Amino acid sequence: MTMAQKRLIPRLLQLALVVLGVYFSFILVFDVLLGQLIPKSLLTMYMVFVVSGVVMVFTFTEEGTQELVGPIKALVEDPSKKMLRNVVFVIVPLLAGYYTYTSMLPSFEAPMELRTIHPAPPSKFKAFGKSYNLTTLENPYRKFQKDDPAKFRELVKAGGDVYIKNCQYCHGDKLDGKGPYASGLNPTPLNFQDVGTIAQLQESFLFWRIATGGPGLPAEAAPWISSMPVWQNFLTEDEIWKVILYLYDYTGRQPRSWAHE
Numbered sequence: 001m002t003m004a005q006k007r008l009i010p011r012l013l014q015l016a017l018v019v020l021g022v023y024f025s026f027i028l029v030f031d032v033l034l035g036q037l038i039p040k041s042l043l044t045m046y047m048v049f050v051v052s053g054v055v056m057v058f059t060f061t062e063e064g065t066q067e068l069v070g071p072i073k074a075l076v077e078d079p080s081k082k083m084l085r086n087v088v089f090v091i092v093p094l095l096a097g098y099y100t101y102t103s104m105l106p107s108f109e110a111p112m113e114l115r116t117i118h119p120a121p122p123s124k125f126k127a128f129g130k131s132y133n134l135t136t137l138e139n140p141y142r143k144f145q146k147d148d149p150a151k152f153r154e155l156v157k158a159g160g161d162v163y164i165k166n167c168q169y170c171h172g173d174k175l176d177g178k179g180p181y182a183s184g185l186n187p188t189p190l191n192f193q194d195v196g197t198i199a200q201l202q203e204s205f206l207f208w209r210i211a212t213g214g215p216g217l218p219a220e221a222a223p224w225i226s227s228m229p230v231w232q233n234f235l236t237e238d239e240i241w242k243v244i245l246y247l248y249d250y251t252g253r254q255p256r257s258w259a260h261e
């Protein structure tokens with residue numbers, strides 16, 4: 001009697017069971033117990049190490065190796081296994097072909113990612129050739145709202161001129177995001193009347209968005225390319241601060257501020 005006949009479970013099956021056992025333990029520990037999905041690529045990497053390790057252990061002795069590859073050798077060489085051999089050598093390539101084919105089919109589903117409309121701003125950014133700190137940046141004209149209302153009205157009016165000349169094409173003359181170009185754009189220009197936009201934001205955030213436009217957005221605001229222009233190339237710093245005053249004034253909203261007023 002050889003070793004192989006004594007065994008309850010053949011060595012090859014043992015190897016497969018150990019590998020599968022480790023695989024499902026990973027899934028059990030990470031996904032089920034810890035609630036942390038392991039990325040597929042990482043799991044593949046772990047499994048490469050696991051399989052190499054297990055194969056090393058199983059082929060440690062000459063005898064063990066013989067036992068392990070015995071059934072494979074028999075399948076390829078044994079004349080009595082001709083039928084089985086033909087079946088395996090047809091089915092395996094067909095399965096591999098089918099798998100490759102289905103994994104290459106294009107998907108027509110919308111991408112899973114949702115666009116972050118208000119991405120976390122950087123704490124610092126560059127515009128107009130200098131560096132701004134977003135946490136301390138304030139609209140230099142905001143103080144006139146209380147201190148000098150007449151002057152404030154003038155500034156808002158100047159901001160309105162900037163808006164009508166530059167922004168209404170996309171954001172609309174009622175600031176509702178329905179400008180003449182809007183329907184052709186994806187993502188669509190934002191509707192400043194909506195409570196979900198400027199009312200939620202600080203003026204410094206707006207300054208950053210207006211000065212650096214679509215190209216200034218961080219990666220999480222992808223996957224679509226925003227058509228929002230880089231206004232630091234066309235407007236002055238003052239004009240941007242004034243148009244911001246206008247956006248809040250027209251919509252009757254107040255910017256969010258750090259201070260609890």
Ligand code: HEC
Nearest residue numbers: 166167170187188189190197198206209214226227228243
């Ligand atoms: C060519 C069309 C276009 C023009 C012109 C344009 N915008 Fe935009 N703007 C967009 C689009 C599209 C978005 C939404 C995508 C994004 O966030 O970049 C946007 C977003 C913004 C946002 C971000 C608001 C938020 O809630 O995050 C601000 C602020 C803004 N625009 C202000 C302006 C101002 C001020 C002007 C004029 C000086 C202007 N835009 C001109 C297309 C335009």
